[in-house]
Amino acid sequence: MPSYSMGQAARLLGVSSETVRRWADGGRPAVERDGAGRRVIEGAALAAFARERGAGLHAVPEDDVSTSVRNSFVGIVTAVRVDDVAAQVEVQSGPHRLVSLVTREAVEELGLEVGVTVTARVKSTNVHVDLR
DSSP, X not given: OOEEEHHHHXXXXXXXXXXXXXXXXXXXXXXEEOTTSOEEEEHHXXXXXXXHHXXXXXXXXXXXXXXXXXEEEEEEEEEEEEOSSEEEEEEEEXXXXXXXXXXXXXXXXXXXXXXXXXXXXXXXXXXXXXOO
C-alpha cells in the first residue's frame, strides 16, 4: 500500500502542505511516521479523506433536476466562444476546468455568458486513467 508525504497529499487534494498539516494535527486525515520519522498518510486513508472532502465541495443544489449523470460540477462560466453553429463554454469548478462544446442555439437558450453559475454534467463512455 502506498503512503504519501504531506506535500504529495497536498498536491492530490489541491491545497497547501500547511493545510494538510493543520488537518492532520486535528486528526483527519490520520498520519503515521515512516522509517525516517516523517509524517505520512497511508494511501487508503488519503483516498477516504479525499472522497469525504470532495462530497461537499461541488455539491449540486437540492432543488436540481433528477438525473442519471453522477459527475456533476457546480461552477462559474469563465469563457464562451461562439461561431455560426457551435460554441465552446469553459467552466471553472473549484480547481477543475471543464470545457464543453455545445450548439450556438444552446448557449442562447440557456443564456450562457461569463459569470453565470452553471452545473456541468459529465457522462463519458471512455475514461482514461494513467498510473503515476
